[in-house]
Amino acid sequence: MEEVRKEGSKVVVEIDSRIYDKKSVEEAVEDFGTPAKLKGGFGFFMVTFKTKEKTEVGYEFYNFLLDKVKERKVM
Amino acid sequence: MAENIDVDKKENMVSVSVDPKIFPLDTIFSAAYVFIDDAYVIITGDPNQEVVVKFKGKGKCGLVEMGRKFNNELLNYAFYAVQTARTMPIRTALMQRAFFMHSAKPVNQVKELSYLDDPYGIKKPYKVKKSGRSQKRRK
Numbered sequence: 001m002e003e004v005r006k007e008g009s010k011v012v013v014e015i016d017s018r019i020y021d022k023k024s025v026e027e028a029v030e031d032f033g034t035p036a037k038l039k040g041g042f043g044f045f046m047v048t049f050k051t052k053e054k055t056e057v058g059y060e061f062y063n064f065l066l067d068k069v070k071e072r073k074v075m
Numbered sequence: 076m077a078e079n080i081d082v083d084k085k086e087n088m089v090s091v092s093v094d095p096k097i098f099p100l101d102t103i104f105s106a107a108y109v110f111i112d113d114a115y116v117i118i119t120g121d122p123n124q125e126v127v128v129k130f131k132g133k134g135k136c137g138l139v140e141m142g143r144k145f146n147n148e149l150l151n152y153a154f155y156a157v158q159t160a161r162t163m164p165i166r167t168a169l170m171q172r173a174f175f176m177h178s179a180k181p182v183n184q185v186k187e188l189s190y191l192d193d194p195y196g197i198k199k200p201y202k203v204k205k206s207g208r209s210q211k212r213r214k
Contacts, residue, residue, distance in 0.1 A: 003117050003119065003129075004117070016118070016119045016120070018121060019100070019118050019119060019122060019126070059117075059131055060115070062115055062116060062117050063115055066107060066108060066111060066116050066118070067108075067111065069104055070104060070105070073101060
């Protein structure tokens with residue numbers, strides 16, 4: 001499975017729902033600077049960015065999500 | 076590689092597989108968070124079987140070294156978690172003591188004072204001072 005990939009003019013990020021909780025993903029999508037769409041799938045969440053840029057935005061989102069998870073779980 | 080590290084030089088990525096029975100997910104998150112400035116971190120896998128942590132380097136960096144450092148961080152945070160759990164009762168006791176030492180006396184222990192009580196010793200009968208001046212005026 002490729003977690004971050006380019007699909008035409010979109011960057012698609014697939015997030016494992018067994019690892020990342022829904023609330024953190026929703027919060028990350030809301031607070032992340034670039035507008036994105038969130039969809040739920042079987043065992044994963046799909047976040048889509050409409051951008052002409054490369055996949056970097058997707059990887060940045062993953063780091064942002066980790067930050068959110070850390071914030072929520074307070075470790 | 077004999078280790079739990081798998082390097083993909085083409086993608087500038089290193090994957091580290093972790094046994095979640097040894098290192099829980101919270102520990103994995105904490106350890107991965109340390110690398111947030113140097114790499115993009117992706118965590119996948121089954122939290123009951125095997126968790127895979129992928130690091131995609133932001134610039135040119137030693138991928139194997141990064142994987143090994145992550146292993147060390149895992150150990151570091153696991154140790155921290157164990158120590159925290161072990162010292163929890165002591166910390167709780169200290170906190171309780173700190174709070175109770177400086178708290179006011181319980182309401183039922185405070186004695187209500189009547190107007191006759193004089194805890195500070197300031198109750199003195201009133202006396203009129205006879206100064207020379209006033210006596211002269213009277214005359």
